[in-house]
Amino acid sequence: MAEIKDPENTIIMELKDGRVVIELLPDVAPKHSERMKALARAGAYDGVIFHRVIEGFMAQTGDVEHGNSTKDYNPRRAGTGGSDLPDLPAEFSRLPHQRGSLGAARSQNPNSANSQFFINFKDNSFLNGQYTVYGQVIEGMEHVDKITRGEPPANPDKMIWVKVAADV
Numbered sequence: 001m002a003e004i005k006d007p008e009n010t011i012i013m014e015l016k017d018g019r020v021v022i023e024l025l026p027d028v029a030p031k032h033s034e035r036m037k038a039l040a041r042a043g044a045y046d047g048v049i050f051h052r053v054i055e056g057f058m059a060q061t062g063d064v065e066h067g068n069s070t071k072d073y074n075p076r077r078a079g080t081g082g083s084d085l086p087d088l089p090a091e092f093s094r095l096p097h098q099r100g101s102l103g104a105a106r107s108q109n110p111n112s113a114n115s116q117f118f119i120n121f122k123d124n125s126f127l128n129g130q131y132t133v134y135g136q137v138i139e140g141m142e143h144v145d146k147i148t149r150g151e152p153p154a155n156p157d158k159m160i161w162v163k164v165a166a167d168v
Contacts, residue, residue, distance in 0.1 A: 002139035010165035020140035029091035029134035045162035062116035082114030097127040102135030
């Protein structure tokens with residue numbers, strides 16, 4: 001198991017193939033890191049599907065409004081919602097969108113990130129400086145690689161549960 005240096009700023013995500021450990025970057029993107037922890041602690045990410053998974057690019061999830069497979073999943077609307085919390089301002093940095101990095105999904109408005117995020121399958125430098133990077137997978141990337149592809153996938157995978165490591 002990866003060494004968890006800061007349990008308060010580490011996310012543990014259970015997927016069908018195994019556990020993914022994500023180190024958040026509160027020094028780089030404090031608002032995005034806090035939002036992910038708040039939604040994880042509220043159980044908002046539990047059961048939420050990966051609604052946009054593009055081979056050789058990334059896996060996107062986190063639509064807590066339309067993407068929960070146990071509540072109100074609607075494949076036509078998944079990816080269009082957020083949480084009840086206000087949108088976040090961009091926290092762009094020089095950190096690259098590299099394999100395993102966590103990026104904030106948003107609309108055309110740079111200050112529209114809310115609950116959705118994506119995990120990069122590979123280095124996607126064309127995203128650098130345009131989307132907030134606020135975490136890095138430190139264990140379990142092989143499980144992310146197995147997420148079912150599609151926009152949306154016919155039988156989407158989901159985050160079984162998401163927790164802050166300090167709470168586990």
